[in-house]
Amino acid sequence: MTPIDSTSSCLAPLGPLLNRPLNIGGRLLAKRLVFAPMTFLGHVAFRELLSGFGGYGLLFSEMCSAKTVPSENRFVSRYFRWRDEELPFLACQVVGSEPERMADAAQRIEAEGFFGVDVNFGCSTGAICRQSCGAAVLRDPDLAERIVHHIRRAVRIPLTVKFRTGWQDDPAAAVQMGRRFEDAGADAVTFHPRVAPDRRARAPKWEYIGRIKQALGIPVFGNGNVFDADGCLRMLRQTGCDGVALGRIAIARPWIFAEWCDGFKPGPDIFEKTAKQLLNLTARHFEEKAAVRRFRKFIFYFAANFRFGHTLYTQMQNSAGLNELQETLDAFFATPPELTSAPNMNYFQ
Numbered sequence: 546m547t548p549i550d551s552t553s554s555c556l557a558p559l560g561p562l563l564n565r566p567l568n569i570g571g572r573l574l575a576k577r578l579v580f581a582p583m584t585f586l587g588h589v590a591f592r593e594l595l596s597g598f599g600g601y602g603l604l605f606s607e608m609c610s611a612k613t614v615p616s617e618n619r620f621v622s623r624y625f626r627w628r629d630e631e632l633p634f635l636a637c638q639v640v641g642s643e644p645e646r647m648a649d650a651a652q653r654i655e656a657e658g659f660f661g662v663d664v665n666f667g668c669s670t671g672a673i674c675r676q677s678c679g680a681a682v683l684r685d686p687d688l689a690e691r692i693v694h695h696i697r698r699a700v701r702i703p704l705t706v707k708f709r710t711g712w713q714d715d716p717a718a719a720v721q722m723g724r725r726f727e728d729a730g731a732d733a734v735t736f737h738p739r740v741a742p743d744r745r746a747r748a749p750k751w752e753y754i755g756r757i758k759q760a761l762g763i764p765v766f767g768n769g770n771v772f773d774a775d776g777c778l779r780m781l782r783q784t785g786c787d788g789v790a791l792g793r794i795a796i797a798r799p800w801i802f803a804e805w806c807d808g809f810k811p812g813p814d815i816f817e818k819t820a821k822q823l824l825n826l827t828a829r830h831f832e833e834k835a836a837v838r839r840f841r842k843f844i845f846y847f848a849a850n851f852r853f854g855h856t857l858y859t860q861m862q863n864s865a866g867l868n869e870l871q872e873t874l875d876a877f878f879a880t881p882p883e884l885t886s887a888p889n890m891n892y893f894q
């Protein structure tokens with residue numbers, strides 16, 4: 546990745562591949578590049594920032610608990626919040642392990658007007674798996690299928706599933722799981738080809754995405770370690786997947802969708818402008834303590850862009866309030882920071 550990627554020769558073939566409509570359960574996405582669900586990062590303020598750049602086909606919310614979604618107040622909820630304008634392009638991700646509760650949550654999501662409902666069978670953090678949710682559900686394929694089936698019966702909006710290889714490195718079992726999701730009524734899947742205990746330490750096995758794609762009739766989004774235009778093109782060509790879901794690189798470079806799909810050319814001040822805009826938006830959407838925590842989490846990934854990103858990261862962790870965060874940004878950008886040629890992976894774990 547060159548410091549500012551817009552000169553990449555891969556952009557010419559990539560644009561036409563990504564700018565093709567894709568039918569998900571009867572609704573058309575204009576573009577095949579989507580924003581993956583990212584808890585504590587892909588919140589309402591970050592998504593407002595993304596919407597200013599555009600270029601994506603669909604956004605996914607942070608994961609929302611099926612236990613709370615049916616009765617939550619969107620204006621005070623931690624995760625279940627949105628701007629009405631984004632609903633046509635926003636799928637709400639739900640996490641849980643009880644088919645009835647998942648279906649109830651999906652009904653609320655449908656009633657609120659979201660594009661669709663996305664089921665989280667990918668999260669492998671201890672906190673989620675200890676509650677038998679997220680990737681833990683994949684240990685019980687019958688239950689996973691039943692959840693999708695219950696949701697399908699409860700709602701008409703597009704139903705998507707995000708899942709991993711599973712708990713064993715067994716691509717045949719992953720293919721089988723994908724087929725069962727399709728048979729249970731899923732309209733598309735996002736597949737992250739890593740086994741569940743493997744957080745992000747080892748490279749994802751993209752060839753498994755190809756196997757899922759070959760076996761399923763519904764659209765398949767590939768996900769995992771796409772960090773530049775060349776990587777995106779390779780994933781599309783090697784796996785034949787229908788679209789690509791971007792996670793961490795979209796946090797580090799929120800204009801990436803516009804760059805790859807719309808020919809947006811970021812200027813040298815893009816990093817400073819973007820960070821400051823996100824700080825303002827986060828302060829507008831959340832009370833101070835919550836805003837500070839979210840902005841610091843963003844900085845962890847954003848710092849990967851800079852040769853001395855650790856300076857920014859450390860100063861941010863020591864900044865207590867929004868004013869201090871603003872001053873730290875001002876100081877960091879007072880001298881144009883040196884960019885890395887590719888995101889520093891120490892920040893991407």
Ligand SMILES: Cc1cc2nc3c(=O)[nH]c(=O)nc-3n(C[C@H](O)[C@H](O)[C@H](O)COP(=O)(O)O)c2cc1C
Pocket residue numbers: 581582583584585586607608638665666667668707737768769770771790791792793794894
């Ligand atoms: C901090 C963080 C939070 C995440 N939160 C979620 C989540 O809520 N739901 C989900 O399905 N995946 C979640 N993921 C996984 C991402 O959606 C994605 O699968 C993963 O980052 C790999 O894609 P990438 O290499 O493009 O980042 C999260 C990942 C990170 C790093």
